[in-house]
Amino acid sequence: MKAYEVLVNHGLKRTSCREGIISVVMSSNQALSEEEIRSKLPGNYDRTTFYRSFKTLEENKIIHKIVVDNLLVKYAFGNPVPADSEHAHFFCVDCNTVQCLDSVHIDKPQLPEGYAYAGTDMIIKGVCNKCKAP
Amino acid sequence: MKAYEVLVNHGLKRTSCREGIISVVMSSNQALSEEEIRSKLPGNYDRTTFYRSFKTLEENKIIHKIVVDNLLVKYAFGNPVPADSEHAHFFCVDCNTVQCLDSVHIDKPQLPEGYAYAGTDMIIKGVCNKCKAP
DNA sequence: GTTTAAATGCAATAACGTTGCAAATATACA
């Protein structure tokens, strides 16, 4: 699917910033930070515009946000929410990359009496195969 | 155990800021933010001192940090790391509280070939019993 | 092409967090 089709399908205006973000994120096999996304885009966008674009795309479940510890924020294509497709994310402490781990599903946890479940953020930390290799 | 004993046991200087933080966090059944901790302390400490104290206490595994999404940082007593005692945290989207879920253990996930596992951050989101009650 | 609502860029602001340095303080030892 083309990036602009995603926008059209969600009834969103086709702006170059949004289209660029989608296209970059869609073709990446790892989650990307604002900076990484910016560096792959031809145009030069204001940070505000970026933040607002991310927000819109997130609200429309076109991308999802992954936060590692405090400050590392990355985005990946797709919607993680639908309860049965929730997946974990892997963070490589060596190269600081984040990727979706579609193979690691998240079971609905057993919560204490009277608690309602909404979702889970799961960041698995370790070293990826590229960094571990000799 | 008294707060100052914890410091002595770890070979740390007994300062009122550190002692206060430990004492507050130790007697709370939920994780607390910097602001929440500050408001429960008699003295008035500089933010820098707070941050440095948190860092020291964390490095000594006296407290552990829990991060929800981007910006909400809370601290809880104890060390979450020892692989067999890793636990999840619950975040109530209503009252914004965070608590350790000792009952929800985190299994070592099945990672792709060649990946090394270091640990997992797991934040379960939902509504706690107090907020859900009628 | 014109209209209109939405998106953008800019400036200002706020929160979070870190660093360098001088002053204060906790501990060890006399």
Added chain:
DNA sequence: TGTATATTTGCAACGTTATTGCATTTAAAC
């Protein structure tokens, strides 16, 4: 108890991340 020393604290400055208001620009509908 007093003194020496290394650590800790408070302050100021700085940097990054993120948000808001407003004027300008732009995409889409007609």
